[in-house]
Amino acid sequence: MIIVVKPNSTQEQIDHIVAHIHGMGLRTDVSRGIKRTIIGVIGEEDAVRNAPLAAIPGVEEVVPILKPYKLASREYQAEDSAIDVGFGVKVGGGSLGMIAGPCAIEGREILLEIAKHVKAAGANILRGGAYKPRTSPYSFQGLGEEGLKILREVGDELQMPVVTEVMDPRQVELVDRYTDIFQIGARNMQNFNLLNEVGQTKRAVLLKRGMSATVADLLMSAEYILAGGNKRVILCERGIKSFDSSTRNLLDLSIVPNAKGLSHLPIIVDPSHATGRPDLIPAMALAAVAAGADGVHIEVHSCPEKAMSDGPQALLPGQYAAVMGQMRQIAGLLNRNIPAPHGSTQSGRQ
Amino acid sequence: MIIVVKPNSTQEQIDHIVAHIHGMGLRTDVSRGIKRTIIGVIGEEDAVRNAPLAAIPGVEEVVPILKPYKLASREYQAEDSAIDVGFGVKVGGGSLGMIAGPCAIEGREILLEIAKHVKAAGANILRGGAYKPRTSPYSFQGLGEEGLKILREVGDELQMPVVTEVMDPRQVELVDRYTDIFQIGARNMQNFNLLNEVGQTKRAVLLKRGMSATVADLLMSAEYILAGGNKRVILCERGIKSFDSSTRNLLDLSIVPNAKGLSHLPIIVDPSHATGRPDLIPAMALAAVAAGADGVHIEVHSCPEKAMSDGPQALLPGQYAAVMGQMRQIAGLLNRNIPAPHGSTQSGRQ
Amino acid sequence: MIIVVKPNSTQEQIDHIVAHIHGMGLRTDVSRGIKRTIIGVIGEEDAVRNAPLAAIPGVEEVVPILKPYKLASREYQAEDSAIDVGFGVKVGGGSLGMIAGPCAIEGREILLEIAKHVKAAGANILRGGAYKPRTSPYSFQGLGEEGLKILREVGDELQMPVVTEVMDPRQVELVDRYTDIFQIGARNMQNFNLLNEVGQTKRAVLLKRGMSATVADLLMSAEYILAGGNKRVILCERGIKSFDSSTRNLLDLSIVPNAKGLSHLPIIVDPSHATGRPDLIPAMALAAVAAGADGVHIEVHSCPEKAMSDGPQALLPGQYAAVMGQMRQIAGLLNRNIPAPHGSTQSGRQ
Amino acid sequence: MIIVVKPNSTQEQIDHIVAHIHGMGLRTDVSRGIKRTIIGVIGEEDAVRNAPLAAIPGVEEVVPILKPYKLASREYQAEDSAIDVGFGVKVGGGSLGMIAGPCAIEGREILLEIAKHVKAAGANILRGGAYKPRTSPYSFQGLGEEGLKILREVGDELQMPVVTEVMDPRQVELVDRYTDIFQIGARNMQNFNLLNEVGQTKRAVLLKRGMSATVADLLMSAEYILAGGNKRVILCERGIKSFDSSTRNLLDLSIVPNAKGLSHLPIIVDPSHATGRPDLIPAMALAAVAAGADGVHIEVHSCPEKAMSDGPQALLPGQYAAVMGQMRQIAGLLNRNIPAPHGSTQSGRQ
Secondary structure, three states, rough: OOOEEEOOOOHHHHHHHHHHHHHHOOEEEEEEOOEEEEEEEOOOOHHHHHHHHHHHHOEEEEEOOOOOOOOOOOOOOOOOOOOOOOOOEEEEEEOOOOEEEEOOOHHHHHHHHHHHHHHOOOOOOOOOEEEOOOOOOOOOOOOOOOHHHHHHHHHHHHHOEEEEOOOOOOHHHHHHOOOOOEEEEEHHHOOOHHHHHHHHHOOOOEEEEEOOOOOHHHHHHHHHHOOOOOOOOOEEEEOOOOOOOOOOOOOOOOOHHHHHHHHHHOEOOHHHHHHOOOHHHHHHHHHHHHHHOOOOEEEEEOOOOOOOOOOHHHOHHHHHHHHHHHHHHHHHHHHHHOOOOOOOOOOOOO | EEEEEEEOOOOOHHHHHHHOOOOOOOOOEEOOOOOOEEEEEEEHHHHHHHOOOHOOOEEEEEEEOOOOOOOOOOOOOOOOOOOEEEEOEEOOOOOEEEEEOOOOOOOOHHHHHHHHHHHHHOOOOOOOOOOOOOOOOOOOOOOHHHHHHHHHHHHHHHHOEEEEEEEOHHHHHHHHHHOOEEOOHHHHHOOOHHHHHHOOOOOOOEOOOOOOOOOHHHHHHHHHHHOOOOOOOEEHHHHHHHHOOOOEEOOOOHHHHHHHHOOOOOOOOOOHHOOOOOOOHHHHHHHHHHOOOEEEEEEEEOOHHHHHOOHHOOOOOOHHHHHHHHHHHHHHOOOOOOOOOOOOOOOOOO | EEEEEEEOHHHHHHHHOOOOOOOOOOEEEEEEEEEEEEEEEEOOEEEEEEEEHHHHHOOOEEOOOOOOOOOOEOOOOOOOEEEEEEEOEEEEOOEEEEEEEEOOOHHHHHHHHHHHHHHHHHOOOOOOEEEOOOOOOOOOOOOOHHHHHHHHHHHHOOOEEEEEOOOHHHHHHHHHHOOEEEOOOOOOOOOOHHHHHHHHOOOOOEEOOOOOOOOOHHHHHHHHHHHHOOOEEEEEEEOOOOOOOOOOOEEEHHHHHHHHHOOOOEEEOOHHHHHHOOOOOHHHHHHHOOOOOEEEEEOOOOHHHHOOOOOHHHHHHHHHHHHHHHHHHHHHHHOOEEEOOOOOOOOOOO | OEEEEOOOOOOHHHHHHHHHHHOOOEEEEEEEOOOOOOEEOOOOHHHHHHHHHHOOOOOEEEOOOHHHHOOEOOOOOOOOOEEOOOOOEEEEOEOOOOEOOOEEEOHHHHHHHHHHHHEEEHHOOOOOOOOOOOOOOOOOOOOOOHHHHHHHHHHHHHOOEEEEEOOOOOHHHHHHHHOOOEOOHHHHHOEEEEEEEEHHOOEEEEEOOOOOHHHHHHHHHHHHHHHHHOOOOEEEEEEOOOHHHHHOEEEEOHHHHHHHHHHHEEEEOHHHHOOOOOHHHHHHHHHHHOOOOOEEEEEEEEOHHHHHOHHOOOEEEHHHHHHHHHHHHHHHHHOOOOOOOOOOOOOOOO
């Protein structure tokens, strides 16, 4: 932490600031420039960070130097994390998690049909929502536990790990019985109690970036889960708020290399929610792989105009297969691979 | 809902779209312009809104016309809602809710001291956090139930209604025992399960705008609470995300007349969290009252440099009293008033 | 400037960075924390700021400390600037510049009619565009010099100073012959050649904030004009880009106290372009005065549905008079006044 | 254009609106829904668009349907434009324009050295700034005409087309003598007079997206140039403003397929200015090619820590060669190619 002192401060005032900092149990290093005096604050990381230094009279600005996350940082762990999500599928460390499926679980038959399509195309993780965060209280809110059961059955039948959203700390135990990966939605990225709750489990977590979260905010939310003891966090970029309403959100692919520089955690990209437009999803999916993403999350539906949620943004199975072929080629160029799921007794559900 | 058909569509394609819409049980009105054909979709509001029309081939764009909120709208209720929050204090309908207090409840003595100051200055609702949403898992998270008890005691002693944040559906019952107003924080504005839970209670709710929420998003979240049966919602602007980091967030005062045009719900303004800077809070507090806000929420601490949370953004009691005097004058000019709390048996806690 | 060195750097690497900085003619102050070494860079302001320090190997982050503007800063001039714009009207230092008039100059008669209305209501500066920056090349682009003549005539007849936009360095000389104040539009805030050109004149400049400009960006653009020798700069907030399309732009009133803290220059507010909605303009105009603005800029048209540019956002003369009455009251409360223009020989056009 | 009428309007009011529209020479199509009446406005595109319909009493909302750009649209020209920029290099239609070079032209020797490096790596267009838009009036502003001469000489020596920024309508003629492509910088994207001026020339224009421009805004600015008669416009994404300051701007790669769907114009991507961080540029360059960009613009400097402008964001020549190799592979996968410049008499400067 660096403190910039207001201009024209007297020696007495500077001494007062320094004394105040010492009173908090921290040390100082005072440096006088031509126009400004700056004070370096030295001490235990957390003590420094949480001290209300900006409230001391005479302080013009407090400049943080240390990153507020630890367990998520590259400094804590230099090598990439590879998260084993069951059925032999890993995400990270050169292996891509290719997540596909419908927005909402609507029934066993339709989910199985879609799942077969996406698995045949190369997807290795099946998605489907049983609890749907909808902006309107009057919209379809998901099938709940019935949906979870269907998802588990289809995942087991096709030997694919599954991912589904958990929205409420009270649902964590129930969802844990059925899923391989918890999804924390963008709207809940800073629902700290929910983060704490999944942090107590041993199950992998797909943590979606909030619509106005910086890369540091995203890593701080990951830190909540890691601090709870659960090391299996997969980050996910899904678009942020922007002034251009021609796309649903704004896909920020630069967070892929940005997060990978700061953190050892894998990060995947969801061009479906980011763009909301099937005509843009394939190009953005290829770009995600080229940017170094550890996976791509795409909504697929065999009959979008009958979908109960977000139909208009889903790719058709044939479109998904086509873009998957190209993603595989780009991944290959960059020496990364898309592992196929398999279901021996040893490598099934965890 | 209006459908814009892709240019150069044939009559056959348009007929197909129309047939598709009719198949959903909706009616149509086709209008041919020089360059584009547009199709009005007519039917029950919810059926229209939730139909995945954009997924029909040949559709270029779907333009929503109807507002997605109902109970929150001015069309549903023309006159302003005035929310009785206990101890004789109303918010809305010409009465301003002046909320003040520390960020976090740190102890009985300090809270009582601050509360006496702000009440003397004219505040009519006391705030204080017992559960703190902190971006870092390593920061002070609040005193929990102990804090709630202290808040209740101080509120009763001074005969002031109190407001405190609830972060988790599992806390709703507990917090309900102590508070007069639930606060839903900005990060939980789209925590739909939490909204549902407070919607089941009879207690007033202060709903803070999310950092990237539009006015329509805010009203949809209010709709969740209203749809649950709880009509006592107070909106709160507290700053949105912006590209200028010289303030913590960006205070959007235009949402005050904007929301009041669309909705009958009262809206108050929180310049403390919006700016994060004590030097800007007084000017923004006056501007909020001038803009027609139904109240102002300001953090006050008698010793900011020792505060356990957000100290640097708190006003000192004397600063608060000064700005309160000016707010009262501007409110008076605009024929609005700041009711003092009082504690007869009839008008105490509800 | 402070340099944060990458973690785990050796003494040799740090020495190398220090030597590099010394090679640029700058001095250093090295401070070792527990986790990070930081290096204060000391030297002449401009030399420090322009040195490409971030490109030195081993540097993790460069933290600027000094503000990049000088002449615009409070440190350079402690007291508020009051800009004399002619006809006895001052903007700043407690005097408010109340600018009103149509978006575009459409003809002598209609301008005179509108001007009489706004002057009667209390406006002290008349606006009207002769050169219109339109996003479409097919829209009405303004009357050009003919419009300037009309504006000057009407201003002289009513003894009001006038303001009009200049869009091109080649127009500066011509516009200078007719106007009292140059307006630099939001889209040209970083048209540095245009800023240089008006900086060579002696005429007052109304500098509108760009749609994605920070307060520091705005002050840097003012610095261009000031550095050219023209000290008569009036800042203007007119809304920034936002994700909520329910208003045309997002009015940022916090820039008023923010800019006034950093700079001695006056700042006025334009709620017309900021909101684009007549139903929101009155509330935002009152809020602007309450926030401490040195003036308010409002578009007024006596027949908005026939206006050739931006008609839908104009107030009617009666609406303007009503809000002006309230603005005057709020200004009075805050000990600020709205000077009436007058036209003695001494105080006419400059 | 569609007009949504306010709820609870009487037949008389609707008739009044319709009469008003007819009075503007436009036709109407009235459609009654259950809750709202909507009126389609039919007529010549420009007449409809410029009519101030929102100012008619009783109108709740005006919904534009027609796109405001014509010559830039896919409807106007279905096939991709391929822009011949001289020396045998085309941009668009499957050919990628790979632009590289230093931020500013600093001298003949250093430019030639850098140019040889980037040409050897595969770049086919050389960049370098002679006029630099700097946010500070005290920063290096470029070598001016001396720089242009150096750029021309080096381009001719290496038989590469060159691109350089023009900031002022008064410079257009001069810059035209030396360059192959005009660059319009992000800050000047809505400097309409400058757009008009380059629209009068026959020279290719690289039009950079403004920091808060939507895709429609960008295409409208292109329309200005096209409407002037110059059909040789190349769009360029270079990052927009965002709330996350960890990158200089936010690269929006979704504009690549988005713009290509709406327009026939080629679009290239500049990850250097977008990210401002050499550690992120390679990943974003690969992603740009994968997203379908018609070229990539990268700043390269052989000695970034001595660069006179933007040194910290430049790639070293070796880094550029490495990422160019990977870009070429991805382009190949997608059946697109990077043409090498060559200098026969016929294909030299135009």
